[in-house]
Amino acid sequence: MLRSLSDIARRNGHSIWLFAGSDKGGERIANILTIIETTKLHGHNPEIYLKDVLARIQDHPKDRIAEMLPWNWKPANARYEAA
Incomplete structure (x- = not known):
């Protein structure tokens, strides 16, 4: 899972985090990316x-x-x- 999230950050040049706006925003992005990657891992x-x-x-x-x-x-x- 962590590798998948790292791959997303790398593909986007870490720019995705620039739009988080705050630490809380960064947590929200991490949460939704975790849901997305977990969903993919389960074949959905x-x-x-x-x-x-x-x-x-x-x-x-x-x-x-x-x-x-x-x-x-x-x-x-x-x-x-x-x-």
Whole structure:
């Protein structure tokens, strides 16, 4: 995971961090990049994963939130599986 994040920073010449604005902004960027890379590691398209999870999470039961993690995620819509 750390290697993937380092690769992103290297490809972007570390410029991605210039737009963080603050330490908190840097943490937010690191968090979203971690989600994206974890999603990729589990064989999912990050854009499809994020769209699906963000659309469903508000109504998803709190006691089943682990179902939304990249390693447990199953798309709500069958068309996502083909992508």
